[in-house]
Amino acid sequence: MSALTVAYALLFYAATAILVLGVLARCWRYARTPQPLKIPIPPAPTTRGGVALRMLLEVTLFRQLFRSSKWTWLFGWMFHVALLLVLLRHLRYFTEPVWFWVDLVQPFGLYAAFAMLAGLAGLWARRLLVDRVRYISSPSDHLMLALLAAIAASGLAMKYLAHTDVVALKAFFLGLMAFDWQPLPADPALLVHLALVATLMIVFPVSKLLHAPGVFFSPSLNQVDDARERRHAAGWSAKIVHVSRARGG
Amino acid sequence: MAAFETPPLGEYPVTPPLRQGAMAHSKPFVAKADHQKPLGFPGELVPDWEKVAVARLGELVSQSRGLQVFLDSCVKCGACTDKCHYYLGTGDPKNMPVARQDLLRSVYRRYYTFAGKHFPKLVGARDMTREVLDDWYAYFHQCSQCRRCSVFCPYGIDTAEVSMAARDVMDSVGLGQKYSNEIIGKVHKIGNNLGLPGPALRDTLDGLEEDVKEATGVDVRFPLDEKGAEVLLITPSADFFAEPHIDGLIGYAKVFHAAGISWTLSTHASEAANFSLFIGNHDNLQKVAGRIREAALELGVKRIVVGECGHAWRVAYSFWNTLIGPFDFLDPRYPAPQHICEVTWDLIQRGALTLDKSGNAGKVVTFHDSCNVSRASRMGGAPGGQFTIPREIIRACVERFVDMAPETVGEATFCCGGGGGLLTDDLVELRVKGALPRMQALQQVVEEHGVNYLAAICAICKSQFTKVLPYYKHPMDMIGSVHGLVSNAIVLGSSK
Numbered sequence: 001m002s003a004l005t006v007a008y009a010l011l012f013y014a015a016t017a018i019l020v021l022g023v024l025a026r027c028w029r030y031a032r033t034p035q036p037l038k039i040p041i042p043p044a045p046t047t048r049g050g051v052a053l054r055m056l057l058e059v060t061l062f063r064q065l066f067r068s069s070k071w072t073w074l075f076g077w078m079f080h081v082a083l084l085l086v087l088l089r090h091l092r093y094f095t096e097p098v099w100f101w102v103d104l105v106q107p108f109g110l111y112a113a114f115a116m117l118a119g120l121a122g123l124w125a126r127r128l129l130v131d132r133v134r135y136i137s138s139p140s141d142h143l144m145l146a147l148l149a150a151i152a153a154s155g156l157a158m159k160y161l162a163h164t165d166v167v168a169l170k171a172f173f174l175g176l177m178a179f180d181w182q183p184l185p186a187d188p189a190l191l192v193h194l195a196l197v198a199t200l201m202i203v204f205p206v207s208k209l210l211h212a213p214g215v216f217f218s219p220s221l222n223q224v225d226d227a228r229e230r231r232h233a234a235g236w237s238a239k240i241v242h243v244s245r246a247r248g249g
Numbered sequence: 250m251a252a253f254e255t256p257p258l259g260e261y262p263v264t265p266p267l268r269q270g271a272m273a274h275s276k277p278f279v280a281k282a283d284h285q286k287p288l289g290f291p292g293e294l295v296p297d298w299e300k301v302a303v304a305r306l307g308e309l310v311s312q313s314r315g316l317q318v319f320l321d322s323c324v325k326c327g328a329c330t331d332k333c334h335y336y337l338g339t340g341d342p343k344n345m346p347v348a349r350q351d352l353l354r355s356v357y358r359r360y361y362t363f364a365g366k367h368f369p370k371l372v373g374a375r376d377m378t379r380e381v382l383d384d385w386y387a388y389f390h391q392c393s394q395c396r397r398c399s400v401f402c403p404y405g406i407d408t409a410e411v412s413m414a415a416r417d418v419m420d421s422v423g424l425g426q427k428y429s430n431e432i433i434g435k436v437h438k439i440g441n442n443l444g445l446p447g448p449a450l451r452d453t454l455d456g457l458e459e460d461v462k463e464a465t466g467v468d469v470r471f472p473l474d475e476k477g478a479e480v481l482l483i484t485p486s487a488d489f490f491a492e493p494h495i496d497g498l499i500g501y502a503k504v505f506h507a508a509g510i511s512w513t514l515s516t517h518a519s520e521a522a523n524f525s526l527f528i529g530n531h532d533n534l535q536k537v538a539g540r541i542r543e544a545a546l547e548l549g550v551k552r553i554v555v556g557e558c559g560h561a562w563r564v565a566y567s568f569w570n571t572l573i574g575p576f577d578f579l580d581p582r583y584p585a586p587q588h589i590c591e592v593t594w595d596l597i598q599r600g601a602l603t604l605d606k607s608g609n610a611g612k613v614v615t616f617h618d619s620c621n622v623s624r625a626s627r628m629g630g631a632p633g634g635q636f637t638i639p640r641e642i643i644r645a646c647v648e649r650f651v652d653m654a655p656e657t658v659g660e661a662t663f664c665c666g667g668g669g670g671l672l673t674d675d676l677v678e679l680r681v682k683g684a685l686p687r688m689q690a691l692q693q694v695v696e697e698h699g700v701n702y703l704a705a706i707c708a709i710c711k712s713q714f715t716k717v718l719p720y721y722k723h724p725m726d727m728i729g730s731v732h733g734l735v736s737n738a739i740v741l742g743s744s745k
Contacts, residue, residue, distance in 0.1 A: 033314040035314040038313060039567070041399050043660065046626075058403070069326075069328045072327060132327055132342065133330065137346050138327050138371065210321045210322060211404055214322035218322070218405045219315040219405075220405035227568070228586070231571060233594050
């Protein structure tokens with residue numbers, strides 16, 4: 001077993017643990033923190049079902065973003081959908097036999113990598129060229145785009161420039177999952193790709209990538225507009241007590 | 250106060266280029282110890298205020314899921330950057346919603362997140378310093394908490410919540426805003442924002458009874474503290490004195506009169522406004538709202554109706570049930586507080602009011618959706634009632650109604666520029682510039698449709714427009730109450 005294999009195996013165990021535990025811890029904190037007052041924003045549904053639909057449209061179509069900025073929506077949506085397809089395509093390295101629908105996604109996943117890069121390029125261009133967006137950008141905002149672009153580029157490099165041994169790679173990941181380590185192919189593009197992906201997994205729970213779980217906990221989006229019909233109370237507002245007085249008393 | 254220029258109205262709205270520091274000088278007067286103490290805040294900047302501020306911020310974040318999610322989730326996509334009326338009117342980048350949030354987010358990150366503790370430069374985290382505090386004081390008093398940006402945010406990040414939290418932190422270290430805090434003190438002490446005691450209020454109402462009698466020949470009553478009345482009317486105290494607010498109050502009285510509904514005002518709860526919302530302090534929020542529950546129980550009323558006031562309706566609609574509910578003592582047919590527009594519209598639909606449009610002859614009316622009514626409350630049973638009901642009432646009262654451009658009304662309405670505790674003369678430059686997007690939309694309907702009347706259902710909007718309309722070459726009396734229109738149109742029965 002090479003030192004490289006050991007290093008990457010440990011890296012991926014650590015990255016997975018940090019990603020999963022970090023995001024779970026954050027979700028746990030969100031779930032546990034009370035929202036004392038009702039603050040839904042319109043168009044606020046008046047039923048739970050309505051909220052579910054709103055959330056679905058928000059996370060699949062980015063409805064509010066569509067209203068506010070068509071270019072950001074176009075590039076952002078393109079990037080996210082492409083990323084999803086690419087991730088689904090990558091399931092083939094973690095499943096044996098490969099699930100049939102992963103095979104169906106496979107051809108789209110390839111084009112998606114280009115769409116992902118195009119989306120990132122568009123978002124980055126906005127960040128650099130629009131004075132308002134440039135003003136609000138921190139170094140971390142640029143680094144995040146660089147990281148994602150480098151992941152996509154190194155992935156494409158393996159497909160089109162320097163093929164890697166995907167069979168051995170799959171054996172490596174299946175081995176990791178079964179705690180039966182297998183050697184990792186020592187191709188530079190692959191090593192770069194994997195290191196960047198692990199970096200992304202590690203920074204996820206301490207970065208703005210928390211918007212992914214955060215959107216589901218956002219009270220302005222997930223609250224039902226029924227303040228008059230149902231008395232809402234949580235946190236400090238649940239501790240309110242009135243000296244009750246009988247009617248007419 | 251420095252002289253300033255009213256921004257010119259172009260042919261169409263434009264997003265201005267960045268003008269860094271353009272509004273850095275805009276700061277409201279600081280509250281004195283006398284204004285701070287009655288609200289439970291320190292009278293002056295406390296020793297070790299940096300630590301106190303950071304601790305208070307941590308406390309607020311731990312008490313509010315919203316605040317926590319909003320501070321963590323922003324990806325700096327920039328969708329909100331051209332949505333704030335204060336940015337559009339001033340070009341100051343710190344008036345872009347995300348940049349405003351970042352004033353506080355940078356401190357939150359520094360003290361409460363892994364990335365900010367260990368890599369502050371990378372993620373734009375900052376220590377709590379005097380410079381930061383000064384920035385907070387300037388720019389968190391350039392947010393009217395209108396929530397327009399949150400409607401356009403993919404995560405629903407609500408800058409109002411962030412700005413309320415910042416103001417609460419500032420109050421907790423002894424740096425309060427005079428305008429809001431002085432007013433809240435008056436409510437605690439006397440019962441209304443104006444500091445108008447009971448006898449003076451009775452006197453005013455007597456005067457109104459005489460005026461209406463003179464104008465219509467009808468004895469329309471303006472009752473005060475009448476036990477056993479069916480309705481307790483909670484209205485902004487501006488309705489008792491200010492123009493054009495007072496025409497609205499007369500309108501409510503005529504509606505109740507025509508429908509034969511007995512009603513009363515209360516000296517104890519002679520104020521619908523609750524400025525504690527603006528300073529984000531829930532102890533004061535609850536205390537001010539508490540007066541209404543006390544008055545309702547004391548007077549034994551069956552219904553509570555709220556007059557034309559934007560943020561008051563937000564507090565009544567969204568928070569009263571939480572703060573002073575449950576309303577199990579009210580008539581089960583009206584188990585929750587209602588907006589006066591809901592009452593009037595219901596009566597119109599049932600044919601209980603006779604309206605004669607000729608009372609408003611010559612008026613071409615448009616309607617300004619007030620931010621808190623539009624984006625933080627509702628009317629009627631269906632979503633969007635807060636937009637349709639006031640318009641239906643206006644249409645029933647006037648011959649011609651025209652809406653302003655769709656991207657400037659409804660959910661996307663622009664703030665009048667004076668909401669959220671900014672309706673003070675020490676911020677007049679901000680108010681004039683912040684009114685730009687609304688004035689732009691108004692100008693268009695004035696030119697294209699001959700609009701000569703701007704109706705609103707918010708005391709702050711009415712006062713703000715009275716002040717800023719002349720800066721944009723419109724007459725100040727162009728602004729009026731929706732119930733002022735009702736008052737002109739309503740046909741009352743013959744006098745007793």
